Amino acid sequence: MLKGKLKFIVAIAVIALTVSYLVYGGVRDTMVYYLTVEELMAQVPAVYDTKVRVSGTVVPGTIIKDTNSALKFQITDGTQNIDVTYEGIIPDIFADDVEAVVEGVYAKNDVFEADTLLAKCPTKYESTDSLYENKETSD
Amino acid sequence: MVETGSISIFLAFIISIYVLVASIYGARTRKWDFVRSAENGAIAVFVLLVIATIALVHSLINLDFSLKYVALNTSTDLATIYRITSLWAGQAGSLLLWCLVLSVYTAIVVLQSRNKDRQLMPYVLATLATVSIFFIFVIAFIESPFEKLPFIPKEGRGLNPILQNAYMAIHPLTLYVGYVGVTVPFAFGMGALLSGKLGDEWIRYSRKWALVAWTFLGIGLLLGARWAYLELGWGGYWAWDPVENAAFMPWLAATAFIHSVMIQEKRGMLKKWNMSLIILTFFLAIFGTFITRSGIISSVHSFAQSDIGPLFLGFIAFILLFSFGMFLYRINDLETENSFESILSRESAFIFNNLLFLGAAFAVFLGTIFPILSEAVTGSKILVGSPYFNRVNVPIALVLIFLMGVGPLISWRKASFKNLVKNFLIPILLGILTVIVLLALGMKDVKALIAFALCAFVTGTVFTEFFRGTRVRMKRGENFLMAFMRLVSRNKRRYGGYIVHIGIVLIVIGVTASSVFVTEKQATLNKGESMELRGYTLRFDGLEQYTTDAKNATVANLTLFEDGREIDTITPEKNIYKYEGNREINQETEVALRSTYKDDLYIILSGFNEDGSATIRAMINPMVNWIWIGGLVLLLGAVITIWPSGTKSRQKAFVRYTVSEKDTTVKAS
Numbered sequence: 054m055l056k057g058k059l060k061f062i063v064a065i066a067v068i069a070l071t072v073s074y075l076v077y078g079g080v081r082d083t084m085v086y087y088l089t090v091e092e093l094m095a096q097v098p099a100v101y102d103t104k105v106r107v108s109g110t111v112v113p114g115t116i117i118k119d120t121n122s123a124l125k126f127q128i129t130d131g132t133q134n135i136d137v138t139y140e141g142i143i144p145d146i147f148a149d150d151v152e153a154v155v156e157g158v159y160a161k162n163d164v165f166e167a168d169t170l171l172a173k174c175p176t177k178y179e180s181t182d183s184l185y186e187n188k189e190t191s192d
Numbered sequence: 193m194v195e196t197g198s199i200s201i202f203l204a205f206i207i208s209i210y211v212l213v214a215s216i217y218g219a220r221t222r223k224w225d226f227v228r229s230a231e232n233g234a235i236a237v238f239v240l241l242v243i244a245t246i247a248l249v250h251s252l253i254n255l256d257f258s259l260k261y262v263a264l265n266t267s268t269d270l271a272t273i274y275r276i277t278s279l280w281a282g283q284a285g286s287l288l289l290w291c292l293v294l295s296v297y298t299a300i301v302v303l304q305s306r307n308k309d310r311q312l313m314p315y316v317l318a319t320l321a322t323v324s325i326f327f328i329f330v331i332a333f334i335e336s337p338f339e340k341l342p343f344i345p346k347e348g349r350g351l352n353p354i355l356q357n358a359y360m361a362i363h364p365l366t367l368y369v370g371y372v373g374v375t376v377p378f379a380f381g382m383g384a385l386l387s388g389k390l391g392d393e394w395i396r397y398s399r400k401w402a403l404v405a406w407t408f409l410g411i412g413l414l415l416g417a418r419w420a421y422l423e424l425g426w427g428g429y430w431a432w433d434p435v436e437n438a439a440f441m442p443w444l445a446a447t448a449f450i451h452s453v454m455i456q457e458k459r460g461m462l463k464k465w466n467m468s469l470i471i472l473t474f475f476l477a478i479f480g481t482f483i484t485r486s487g488i489i490s491s492v493h494s495f496a497q498s499d500i501g502p503l504f505l506g507f508i509a510f511i512l513l514f515s516f517g518m519f520l521y522r523i524n525d526l527e528t529e530n531s532f533e534s535i536l537s538r539e540s541a542f543i544f545n546n547l548l549f550l551g552a553a554f555a556v557f558l559g560t561i562f563p564i565l566s567e568a569v570t571g572s573k574i575l576v577g578s579p580y581f582n583r584v585n586v587p588i589a590l591v592l593i594f595l596m597g598v599g600p601l602i603s604w605r606k607a608s609f610k611n612l613v614k615n616f617l618i619p620i621l622l623g624i625l626t627v628i629v630l631l632a633l634g635m636k637d638v639k640a641l642i643a644f645a646l647c648a649f650v651t652g653t654v655f656t657e658f659f660r661g662t663r664v665r666m667k668r669g670e671n672f673l674m675a676f677m678r679l680v681s682r683n684k685r686r687y688g689g690y691i692v693h694i695g696i697v698l699i700v701i702g703v704t705a706s707s708v709f710v711t712e713k714q715a716t717l718n719k720g721e722s723m724e725l726r727g728y729t730l731r732f733d734g735l736e737q738y739t740t741d742a743k744n745a746t747v748a749n750l751t752l753f754e755d756g757r758e759i760d761t762i763t764p765e766k767n768i769y770k771y772e773g774n775r776e777i778n779q780e781t782e783v784a785l786r787s788t789y790k791d792d793l794y795i796i797l798s799g800f801n802e803d804g805s806a807t808i809r810a811m812i813n814p815m816v817n818w819i820w821i822g823g824l825v826l827l828l829g830a831v832i833t834i835w836p837s838g839t840k841s842r843q844k845a846f847v848r849y850t851v852s853e854k855d856t857t858v859k860a861s
Binding site: 058060061064065068069071072075076078079080082083084085086087088092106118142143145146148156 | 354425426427532535540543544547548551554555558559562563572573574575576577579580581583584587588779780781796798799809
């Protein structure tokens with residue numbers, strides 16, 4: 054039978070090890086590289102078929118929404134574009150020019166097959182730019 | 193009004209500095225008049241911040257677009273209630289609210305304990321003043337809510353439509369009251385360290401205030417979850433988003449704290465641990481505010497991005513260094529009075545509870561800052577998403593639920609085998625019975641089985657406690673109801689705590705059922721066509737459009753059948769907001785929700801076509817309602833626990849056991 058103190062040390066060590074293992078395993082199995090479009094293109098072909106997350110601006114006019122098939126659009130970093138297909142819930146703010154974050158795999162046919170689509174408000178959230186537009190109409 | 197507002201903030205800043213200086217000077221030189229004037233100063237700060245807030249709300253209601261804050265967050269088509277809630281829609285307003293809430297807490301602390309604990313209180317006040325100086329400095333000089341625009345726009349930019357929701361009106365407020373509330377128990381801890389009064393006073397006050405903050409944080413998180421569920425339209429309520437984690441981490445640390453203080457109260461142990469925990473909790477609360485406010489970690493709902501980040505980091509560094517510095521300085525005064533005797537005891541159940549809560553907080557913290565860490569270390573940004581958080585936290589949560597059942601019934605110091613059998617036989621049998629019944633019903637998911645069995649186990653232990661307590665009273669001739677009511681009202685802390693546990697059990701049941709057993713289906717339907725979904729049939733009866741002042745709405749009319757019987761009509765909507773100002777978001781998907789205790793039918797109109805067909809996404813989320821009901825039970829339990837006792841003498845009547853090796857008789861101190 055273990056002595057009192059030793060038992061505590063063992064129990065605490067077991068908890069600490071278990072939590073650490075859960076963290077380690079969790080990170081190892083679920084980690085995803087977060088890339089820009091440029092970084093993604095730089096890693097072709099090594100990046101094919103690995104799960105990555107890519108952010109870029111939605112290219113205006115490229116969104117094809119057809120209720121019967123996947124959503125198609127392009128995202129860009131300003132110089133390079135990639136094609137994206139996605140099936141699932143489309144966020145309300147998803148539109149031309151918003152910053153989209155897609156998670157999925159970049160397939161060998163050079164189409165990004167996303168299983169997650171997030172859209173972020175333009176970063177100028179607290180900017181006053183749009184107010185100036187109202188100013189012109191106010192006089 | 194605008195000038196009044198900015199002058200009030202400036203004055204509040206100056207007076208806060210005075211409060212800090214006067215309270216410390218008064219305490220050190222024992223000139224109590226100075227302490228008294230510092231206390232009055234704290235009240236003055238409260239009054240001034242109320243005036244500033246009223247001034248801003250007044251400007252918001254009257255749409256004074258000359259103010260940048262008003263122009264950015266409101267518009268002429270906004271209903272009055274949402275003009276008021278715009279107070280916390282943007283950065284500067286939220287920070288003003290932070291200051292206001294802190295000043296309310298400070299005023300309550302001052303009024304409650306004016307003539308008590310004269311050594312301790314001035315330092316508590318000084319700590320509160322230091323925190324308010326920082327936040328008032330930010331709104332006075334960096335992010336002023338009263339900043340003017342160089343011109344007056346005719347129209348404001350408007351409030352994001354997803355923020356125009358009743359839950360959004362109260363969820364951030366509740367969360368803020370929780371975040372800021374953590375400052376108070378921290379201030380008592382710091383007050384104890386600074387004054388050297390490390391006895392029982394600080395822990396008693398800290399515990400009570402930590403409970404208040406904990407309750408608001410918890411309810412705020414649940415309200416946020418409910419908002420996300422109703423408004424964001426992806427069918428879930430929790431996504432491990434950095435902003436959610438930001439509030440979850442201090443909640444976890446505070447949970448550890450409110451449990452471990454009991455060990456200090458009852459047995460004079462874990463003093464250093466408790467002090468570290470409350471410092472950590474405060475750090476996490478400020479860190480959470482920092483994450484939410486600075487936009488440093490990209491989140492889908494970080495509503496503000498600004499350059500106050502470095503300032504916050506500086507403040508966090510100061511807090512951590514100063515408080516742990518003080519902690520080391522006083523470390524010898526935080527000696528424990530007892531030692532752990534057996535691993536099978538309530539003390540050790542609490543220790544493991546604390547380790548696990550901190551483990552969970554650490555895992556969440558790591559996951560939240562992982563992109564920043566990995567970028568710093570390896571140069572590339574690496575994310576961990578929901579799978580990471582679930583994998584780590586689900587096992588931890590299961591063990592914690594187990595301990596939640598064990599803790600209340602296991603004896604202090606050392607549990608005997610007889611004690612274990614007597615207390616745990618029925619709850620364990622209940623857990624096993626649950627597994628058998630669920631297996632018989634065809635449930636196969638192992639995690640869900642374990643979770644439900646543990647929930648039954650915990651419920652068993654709690655009911656055993658209520659039953660025993662009531663029976664003892666009934667033997668004295670009280671009837672059942674009276675015995676039960678008196679049992680709770682005479683032991684508010686204990687039985688309130690049990691009610692909180694029941695609330696947690698209900699939440700766990702809801703979370704387990706709704707995350708393991710979701711049914712989801714999407715279909716494009718023409719008028720008259722139907723889709724089937726686990727016993728339910730949805731018939732699409734066509735699209736309809738209507739217009740209000742604010743929006744153009746498209747409605748899908750659906751009829752719901754259960755087992756062939758018509759039971760309801762369901763109308764998910766897609767809205768286009770007319771107002772041009774809401775440029776970022778002008779579309780809004782209005783979820784149709786049919787909620788019962790058994791399951792939620794969650795219907796989204798994902799799209800519609802020219803030919804009148806519609807794409808419907810339907811989900812069945814079982815037992816989601818249990819989460820919200822659990823929240824109400826939790827709130828009830830917390831209120832009972834916090835409710836002040838009628839008689840003062842009872843407060844001091846808790847018993848501290850001091851046991852030495854030779855002498856095993858129990859002494860009450």
